[in-house]
Amino acid sequence: MTKTTIEAPIPGTFYRSPSPEEPVFKKEGDPVAIGDTLGLIEVMKSFTPVVAEAAGTLVAFHVENEDAVMAGQPLYDLEA
Amino acid sequence: MAMQKIFVANRGEIAVRILRAAKELGIATVQAVSAADETMLAARLADETAKIGPPHASKSYLNGDALIAAALETGCDAVHPGYGFLSENAAFAQKVEAAGMIFVGPKPETIARMGDKAVARREAQLAGVPTVPGSDGTVKDVAEAQAAAEAVGYPVMIKAAAGGGGRGIRITENAGELAALIPQASAEAKAAFGDGGLYLERFVRRARHVEVQVLGDGERAIHLYERECSLQRRRQKVWEEAPAACLSDAQREALCMSAVKLAERVNYRGAGTLEYLFDETTGEFFFIEMNTRIQVEHPVTEMVTGIDLVAWMIRIAGGEKLGLSQKDIRLRGHAVEARINAEDPSADFRPHPGTVSGLEVPGGMGVRFDTMLYPGYQVPPFYDSLLGKLIAHAETRVAAIARMARALGELKIEGLPTTVPLHLALTRADDVRRGTFHTNWLEAWLKGHPLAAERTEAGQSEAGKESR
Numbered sequence: 001m002t003k004t005t006i007e008a009p010i011p012g013t014f015y016r017s018p019s020p021e022e023p024v025f026k027k028e029g030d031p032v033a034i035g036d037t038l039g040l041i042e043v044m045k046s047f048t049p050v051v052a053e054a055a056g057t058l059v060a061f062h063v064e065n066e067d068a069v070m071a072g073q074p075l076y077d078l079e080a
Numbered sequence: 081m082a083m084q085k086i087f088v089a090n091r092g093e094i095a096v097r098i099l100r101a102a103k104e105l106g107i108a109t110v111q112a113v114s115a116a117d118e119t120m121l122a123a124r125l126a127d128e129t130a131k132i133g134p135p136h137a138s139k140s141y142l143n144g145d146a147l148i149a150a151a152l153e154t155g156c157d158a159v160h161p162g163y164g165f166l167s168e169n170a171a172f173a174q175k176v177e178a179a180g181m182i183f184v185g186p187k188p189e190t191i192a193r194m195g196d197k198a199v200a201r202r203e204a205q206l207a208g209v210p211t212v213p214g215s216d217g218t219v220k221d222v223a224e225a226q227a228a229a230e231a232v233g234y235p236v237m238i239k240a241a242a243g244g245g246g247r248g249i250r251i252t253e254n255a256g257e258l259a260a261l262i263p264q265a266s267a268e269a270k271a272a273f274g275d276g277g278l279y280l281e282r283f284v285r286r287a288r289h290v291e292v293q294v295l296g297d298g299e300r301a302i303h304l305y306e307r308e309c310s311l312q313r314r315r316q317k318v319w320e321e322a323p324a325a326c327l328s329d330a331q332r333e334a335l336c337m338s339a340v341k342l343a344e345r346v347n348y349r350g351a352g353t354l355e356y357l358f359d360e361t362t363g364e365f366f367f368i369e370m371n372t373r374i375q376v377e378h379p380v381t382e383m384v385t386g387i388d389l390v391a392w393m394i395r396i397a398g399g400e401k402l403g404l405s406q407k408d409i410r411l412r413g414h415a416v417e418a419r420i421n422a423e424d425p426s427a428d429f430r431p432h433p434g435t436v437s438g439l440e441v442p443g444g445m446g447v448r449f450d451t452m453l454y455p456g457y458q459v460p461p462f463y464d465s466l467l468g469k470l471i472a473h474a475e476t477r478v479a480a481i482a483r484m485a486r487a488l489g490e491l492k493i494e495g496l497p498t499t500v501p502l503h504l505a506l507t508r509a510d511d512v513r514r515g516t517f518h519t520n521w522l523e524a525w526l527k528g529h530p531l532a533a534e535r536t537e538a539g540q541s542e543a544g545k546e547s548r
Binding site: 010011012013042043044045046066068 | 115116134135136138422423430431432433460461462463464465
């Protein structure tokens with residue numbers, strides 16, 4: 001089992017769910033497939049999905065919902 | 081009591097604009113800053129800054145309690161809300177007043193009244209201002225719809241009473257088609273919204289967006305002529321002008337006087353804008369809504385009238401009477417404004433924050449650049465993409481567009497893509513030069529005139545646009 005840390009591709013505000021009323025895209029322990037959406041980053045009022053480029057199990061998030069993130073900042077850990 | 085110290089509860093270019101006006105009036109300034117804005121130009125220009133919270137607007141510029149606490153803590157006696165954020169929030173205005181400070185804008189009850197579209201429409205009708213013709217409430221069957229459509233005038237839009245966001249709208253030119261569409265539209269509305277109720281509204285195929293600037297002191301109001309903002313993309317204004325080239329002198333007079341009647345009817349205080357839809361084919365104009373704040377595009381009005389709108393807002397809020405009468409307001413020449421956004425026009429206008437590695441600002445006669453930029457500034461990703469507004473003023477519209485093209489050529493913003501190439505292309509477009517456009521013109525034109533990439537390194541991410 002190797003653990004990989006995935007970084008934020010762009011700066012902005014990070015969201016874990018599609019909207020405040022909805023559940024998170026993925027929670028700790030969930031399986032992740034390539035192409036799965038793990039969150040959204042809001043940049044200047046436009047929303048960009050954070051899409052998995054590798055498969056595995058989500059083990060940890062490094063940011064909270066609505067946190068400001070910088071490009072390259074660790075977002076989540078994936079174990080495969 | 082004249083104002084002593086003003087709190088700027090906004091950011092970006094409009095915060096800079098407000099600070100400049102306050103300084104010229106001899107008023108001390110405090111700038112609100114979120115954690116992402118400590119290095120912004122307004123923070124550099126203000127006498128003091130006050131931290132109001134984390135980057136996300138909901139925790140800073142939209143957090144009324146944090147703003148009011150910061151204003152009180154720094155000893156301010158007035159709050160200027162700018163545009164967007166809490167500028168049209170009646171509850172915020174109320175809280176500012178309850179805290180013993182001046183809200184630079186209309187009375188809270190005016191904001192609430194004009195912020196309700198149905199109430200504003202009713203007020204307009206009572207002031208004798210034309211509104212978009214429509215059926216009186218819902219139509220119950222085909223016969224009633226046909227009678228209403230006859231009174232409204234074709235083409236008409238069929239809208240679902242329970243709908244919204246443009247869903248399920250149908251447009252028809254005649255009574256026969258209307259009879260066929262009504263049952264369909266009703267069944268669909270019933271399925272989609274659980275309510276089959278329909279109403280009708282006049283459809284204006286080639287609408288132009290014109291808006292009238294007003295200033296009032298709570299008793300008397302004047303207009304400062306109109307602007308045209310028909311060049312829009314996704315309902316966002318891109319390029320604005322003053323005056324509107326599509327109006328005759330008689331139409332201009334009627335339009336602007338209607339705005340004064342409405343502003344006086346609601347005892348309007350401060351700077352405000354009444355938005356209208358203008359049907360060029362019939363020459364009719366219809367009131368749509370009122371914005372009870374300063375607008376992004378206010379500089380074009382300032383250029384053609386020579387009146388400092390932001391200074392007047394502050395003076396009136398400080399208790400001065402409107403020291404201008406209608407005859408003091410004269411139109412001089414023509415002004416155009418280009419909104420310079422941190423967006424990549426070659427990649428579907430994807431927003432693109434970044435660092436301004438180099439900046440050359442245009443100058444010369446009749447050129448004004450209201451901006452938040454300075455060399456080395458890091459444009460944060462948390463707010464809208466407006467970087468500044470380039471304004472060109474000249475004796476005629478043709479000369480103003482030529483001046484805009486010249487100024488755009490001098491403007492160099494390095495380090496991030498901007499909408500400068502879009503505006504350069506617009507200054508060369510025949511329809512723009514002739515002034516023959518409408519609110520749907522720009523999006524159609526962009527499909528036929530894709531803009532080449534300005535910079536190859538910009539906009540590399542696979543960003544998708546979704547609205548939350």
